Amino acid sequence: MDDFYRDYILDHYRNPRNFGHLEHPDVVAEDTNPLCGDRIRMELLVDANGIVADVRFFGKGCAISQASASMLTETVKGRPLADVARLTKEAVLENVGIGISPARLKCAMLGLKVLKTAAVGQLASWPDED
Amino acid sequence: MDDFYRDYILDHYRNPRNFGHLEHPDVVAEDTNPLCGDRIRMELLVDANGIVADVRFFGKGCAISQASASMLTETVKGRPLADVARLTKEAVLENVGIGISPARLKCAMLGLKVLKTAAVGQLASWPDED
Amino acid sequence: MRACVADDASKLARIVDDFPILRERTVRGRRLVYLDSAATSQKPQCVIDALVTYYSTYNANIHRGVYEIAERATDAFEGARGKVARFVNANPRELVWTRNTTEAINLVAHSWGGANIKPGDVILVTQLEHHSNLVPWQELAARTGARLTYVPVDDRGLHVLDDLDDLLDGVKLVALSHVSNTLGTIAPLDIIVPRAHAAGAVVLVDGAQAAPNMPVDVKALDVDFYAFSGHKMCAPTGIGALYGKRALLEAMPPFLTGGDMIRTVTYDGATYNDLPWKFEAGTSNIAGAIGFGAAVEYLSQIGMEWVREHERSLVSYAFERLRELEPRGLVVYGPRDPDLVADVISFNYADIHPHDLASILDGEGVCIRAGHHCTMPLMEKMGWPATARASFYIYNTRQDVDALIDALGKAAAIFKIDRAGAAGALGG
Amino acid sequence: MRACVADDASKLARIVDDFPILRERTVRGRRLVYLDSAATSQKPQCVIDALVTYYSTYNANIHRGVYEIAERATDAFEGARGKVARFVNANPRELVWTRNTTEAINLVAHSWGGANIKPGDVILVTQLEHHSNLVPWQELAARTGARLTYVPVDDRGLHVLDDLDDLLDGVKLVALSHVSNTLGTIAPLDIIVPRAHAAGAVVLVDGAQAAPNMPVDVKALDVDFYAFSGHKMCAPTGIGALYGKRALLEAMPPFLTGGDMIRTVTYDGATYNDLPWKFEAGTSNIAGAIGFGAAVEYLSQIGMEWVREHERSLVSYAFERLRELEPRGLVVYGPRDPDLVADVISFNYADIHPHDLASILDGEGVCIRAGHHCTMPLMEKMGWPATARASFYIYNTRQDVDALIDALGKAAAIFKIDRAGAAGALGG
Ligand SMILES: Cc1ncc(COP(=O)(O)O)c(C=O)c1O
Ligand SMILES: Cc1ncc(COP(=O)(O)O)c(C=O)c1O
Numbered sequence A, B: 001m002d003d004f005y006r007d008y009i010l011d012h013y014r015n016p017r018n019f020g021h022l023e024h025p026d027v028v029a030e031d032t033n034p035l036c037g038d039r040i041r042m043e044l045l046v047d048a049n050g051i052v053a054d055v056r057f058f059g060k061g062c063a064i065s066q067a068s069a070s071m072l073t074e075t076v077k078g079r080p081l082a083d084v085a086r087l088t089k090e091a092v093l094e095n096v097g098i099g100i101s102p103a104r105l106k107c108a109m110l111g112l113k114v115l116k117t118a119a120v121g122q123l124a125s126w127p128d129e130d
Numbered sequence C, D: 001m002r003a004c005v006a007d008d009a010s011k012l013a014r015i016v017d018d019f020p021i022l023r024e025r026t027v028r029g030r031r032l033v034y035l036d037s038a039a040t041s042q043k044p045q046c047v048i049d050a051l052v053t054y055y056s057t058y059n060a061n062i063h064r065g066v067y068e069i070a071e072r073a074t075d076a077f078e079g080a081r082g083k084v085a086r087f088v089n090a091n092p093r094e095l096v097w098t099r100n101t102t103e104a105i106n107l108v109a110h111s112w113g114g115a116n117i118k119p120g121d122v123i124l125v126t127q128l129e130h131h132s133n134l135v136p137w138q139e140l141a142a143r144t145g146a147r148l149t150y151v152p153v154d155d156r157g158l159h160v161l162d163d164l165d166d167l168l169d170g171v172k173l174v175a176l177s178h179v180s181n182t183l184g185t186i187a188p189l190d191i192i193v194p195r196a197h198a199a200g201a202v203v204l205v206d207g208a209q210a211a212p213n214m215p216v217d218v219k220a221l222d223v224d225f226y227a228f229s230g231h232k233m234c235a236p237t238g239i240g241a242l243y244g245k246r247a248l249l250e251a252m253p254p255f256l257t258g259g260d261m262i263r264t265v266t267y268d269g270a271t272y273n274d275l276p277w278k279f280e281a282g283t284s285n286i287a288g289a290i291g292f293g294a295a296v297e298y299l300s301q302i303g304m305e306w307v308r309e310h311e312r313s314l315v316s317y318a319f320e321r322l323r324e325l326e327p328r329g330l331v332v333y334g335p336r337d338p339d340l341v342a343d344v345i346s347f348n349y350a351d352i353h354p355h356d357l358a359s360i361l362d363g364e365g366v367c368i369r370a371g372h373h374c375t376m377p378l379m380e381k382m383g384w385p386a387t388a389r390a391s392f393y394i395y396n397t398r399q400d401v402d403a404l405i406d407a408l409g410k411a412a413a414i415f416k417i418d419r420a421g422a423a424g425a426l427g428g
Helices: A007-014 A063-076 A081-085 A089-096 A102-120 B007-014 B063-076 B081-085 B089-096 B102-120 C009-017 C045-058 C068-087 C101-116 C135-144 C164-168 C189-198 C246-251 C286-302 C304-323 C354-363 C376-382 C398-414 C417-423 D009-017 D045-058 D068-087 D101-116 D135-144 D164-168 D189-198 D246-251 D286-302 D304-323 D354-363 D376-382 D398-414 D417-423
Strands: A027-032 A039-046 A052-060 B027-032 B039-046 B052-060 C095-098 C122-126 C147-151 C171-177 C202-206 C225-229 C240-244 C262-266 C269-272 C330-333 C344-349 C369-371 C387-391 D095-098 D122-126 D147-151 D171-177 D202-206 D225-229 D240-244 D262-266 D269-272 D330-333 D344-349 D369-371 D387-391
Touching: A007 A063, A027 A102, A039 A063, A039 A102, A052 A063, A063 A089, A063 A102, A063 D354, A081 A102, A089 A102, A102 C068, A102 D354, B007 B063, B027 B102, B039 B063, B039 B102, B052 B063, B063 B089, B063 B102, B063 C354, B081 B102, B089 B102, B102 C354, B102 D068, C045 C068, C045 C286, C045 D045, C068 C095, C068 C286, C095 C101, C101 C135, C101 C171, C101 C202, C101 C225, C101 C240, C122 C135, C135 C147, C135 D269, C147 C164, C164 C171, C164 C189, C171 C189, C189 C202, C240 C246, C262 D376, C269 D135, C286 C304, C304 C330, C304 C344, C304 C398, C344 C398, C354 C369, C354 C387, C354 C398, C376 D262, C398 C417, D045 D068, D045 D286, D068 D095, D068 D286, D095 D101, D101 D135, D101 D171, D101 D202, D101 D225, D101 D240, D122 D135, D135 D147, D147 D164, D164 D171, D164 D189, D171 D189, D189 D202, D240 D246, D286 D304, D304 D330, D304 D344, D304 D398, D344 D398, D354 D369, D354 D387, D354 D398, D398 D417
Parallel strands: C122 C147, C122 C171, C171 C202, C202 C225, D122 D147, D122 D171, D171 D202, D202 D225
Antiparallel strands: A027 A039, A039 A052, B027 B039, B039 B052, C095 C240, C225 C240, C262 C269, C330 C344, C344 C387, C369 C387, D095 D240, D225 D240, D262 D269, D330 D344, D344 D387, D369 D387
8 A cells, every 4th residue: 555655646736737616617527535534526518529628626635535536537538528437446546646545535536436427418327336 | 940830839839829819908019020921919808906817818929929929818817917027038048948049039029019018008119239 | 844953953953062151051051942032042153252262352343443453343243344344245334333123124114215216105015014113104204294005824834925916005114024923924025025015115124034044145035134143143232234325325314323334523513424434333242243143154054944944844853743742722823834934933821821921931941032023913813812932943953842842741741731721721 | 630540550551451352462463552542442350251241151032032041131231231231320221222323312312302303493412422423413303304403513622612502492302422532522411411401402412432431430520321332342332322311212202113102003103112122122132231230340340430531531632732733734623621621632743644643643653543533524624634643542652652752753754744844734
């Protein structure tokens, strides 16, 4: 688990990318991890071709949830919304690297859950339950 | 425990003494053993000198409760009511003999409890809790 | 009928050997003859070990812990939920941990009942319910102004269904036991459940005596709620389960409130957690749940079909042997057909009160139960002051039945049944 | 302050040795440093043995059994009630078994609350209650049309009693925790209870964090109800207790209904058993109760005065050591006076989120808790998104505190606290 906190994770935690709010988002979703209280909000701007033209996230919580949300925003910007809806757990794990413990997986997956909720337009089930 | 079921116990069980009801009892009390359902009713006729002139018991239940109630009626007939109120657990154990298991003690004491309730004129606490 | 006991003598011997209390000669040099499993079952080594391992190596509180042993505890706890859910073919989300069957039924009576039962509504139970599946409905009826009505049972303890559709008219809830703990009667759920549903009623089944003794599939039974206790099926005390159909559970308000069952709390109010945790307030019986998981794993390895066959065979043999004592005044109550009976036989012997009988049998190392078996109204209706009850489980053998018969012989000798005889039967 | 830890090094070593989970080097070759006893305590061998002995040698259902092992089980179960009652100086008749503190509080909220709380009544709690001593009262207030008001706490988590008499005006029930599980604050019961009684209120105390950690005498405290959990004080999971004054308990209607809590049942209704069984429906957690008895016997042997002194000393030492990290951004919450604190210290370290902190500490074999500790409203009020919490118990040593400090050093290194520093504190 110690290995998890690499420099780039801490960097995303302390300097989150695409953090804040959009003026006129097309889609918005928000959720909390009831067990630890982490909160993530995702706002998307989707262009006429269904491409994620812009994205912002807002939230608070641990380095894992915030860094993985931050990295996810970079992953999805410029991608078709349909792709976002199909993102899997593995995409997040690729971002954050190895070494995460099962108890903290929900922290890492919170951003994904919210993003997929936004993309699918309805509450997704927990990604780790699929 | 097997030793407990001596002939005279079975005799009192099958041929209970002073069984039935009095026409005009002076005092009546009744109780059940909630754990096994045994039921005993005691009816007393008390003369002007405070002596138990007559007694009847009525009830159903195991050999232990019925026999010890039956024997108790013999014990108390002709005795002052004040003595009855002071009867102890030991009086019953003397009647029924040794070998009773703790779980069955409440069966043996039910008649005493009812009799003392009748004598004292209010619900006595469980004799075995004194 | 298949005589699986004889065929499976070595399997049975291995099962007996799994139970520490049965392994040793504990009662005056004899092996315990335990015929009271309907009250609570004995526990196999693997269940005891599951508790010891939890407490000795990964004891921690669950759900919120970040550290390793807390993760292990959470996984074991939720894993156990999965095992117990699968055991009755439920989804883990639909399986709520409770202390026992009684609490499971009370949960439904308070939560579902409070939200759904209105003045004038009818709740239908049967005449042979355990107090735990009767008093909560009496209380609910009293609280809400509803009416409680009864499906009658006949002299043998079989459900009388002649007027079922009339009885079901306007009924909101049917609550009945899958197996009677006094008579062993298996309820005809295949008939009652569809007709109750057709009448618009919700069906709660008290599975306390069924889940331990036969395969149970809540989906196939199509029941709305199913309540059962771990301690009667090899699991520790203090843990039970309520199955409920997801839509019903989702719509129900929480019952007990506090830690763990909430999502958010402010000084002004609270929102609640997802199923099944919405119904689990405070620290659960973590070790108990883990032990319950180990217990159903153990039972599944044995095979619930085998369990049912084994008990059917034992009950059948016991009926046979008890019949020998009938001329001396032994009376067996309930249906005497092993196909209609699960694990329980109730009886009386001449004028020997069942409490005396149980005391004498205890002297012979044979444990039976005596009394009203928490079914006082049934006893009253039948005119039995009390009965003796022998109940069987996976570890019982034909030798146990023989020991019962021998001990009854001893009781007859003590009570001089040959002389005093069958003349004065009990309860007259 | 007496430094009892140093004096009692051998006593402490013997205590540590009583706990199997602490005896072995289980975490990557190291001894577990368990600093989460406020969530649940570890279990000594004698308690585990009590369970194993029950399940292996006299497992039986209680109260109605005539045979020998049922008698032994009943005696052990009721004997345990006596032990736990004596532990808090209660009469066994006034001690009801529950699953945990949460269920004990719900029992009072439903039974006493349902019978006594009317529209417009006021229920007074404090701002630092655990959800288990808050949500049941919110629900009761919502059900009955009563109002819930709060005794404020200051920035250090100390009760503000300036307006207590105003707050108590017209109050029917005061519910408060003896010790806060988030900040360790010991409530001034000596002030609050008499004034609550003078105002005509009934007082319920949530003793979940107090009963494990200090001598508790319900008679001396003169509280009306006292709720506590076994699992936080060396006992198994799934067993807790509610003390209630006899007159109050007698007057209360039953809560859960079913087997064992009744006296008589007919098809028309039921009458109820005596105290305390009136409140114990269905088969109890028999083994859990017996284990609880063994646990309080163990704690009594150690001596609750010693426990309090030991923890005071540990907390004091931990305050000292944590202070070293303050220049790097470590913040301790709550009263920082060991006389006002029981077993718990909450803190944050620079901008490291407590969940990350707990994960890193876990890598060092140090178990702490992170989050809202089931006191969300308090966290919100204080402006803390979450805290890290270390809690101490009888088996913790100064070396455990040192291990905590070392592990915090490791976390600081990983998070480069020297560089990123105390600049960005958490929750800003
Ligand atoms: C102060 C306080 N109250 C109540 C509880 C709830 O205890 P339990 O979960 O055992 O019901 C706890 C423990 O988490 C606590 O610390
Ligand atoms: C048919 C039936 N229902 C309910 C119960 C109550 O079970 P528990 O005491 O485990 O709640 C029992 C067991 O005594 C039972 O046999």
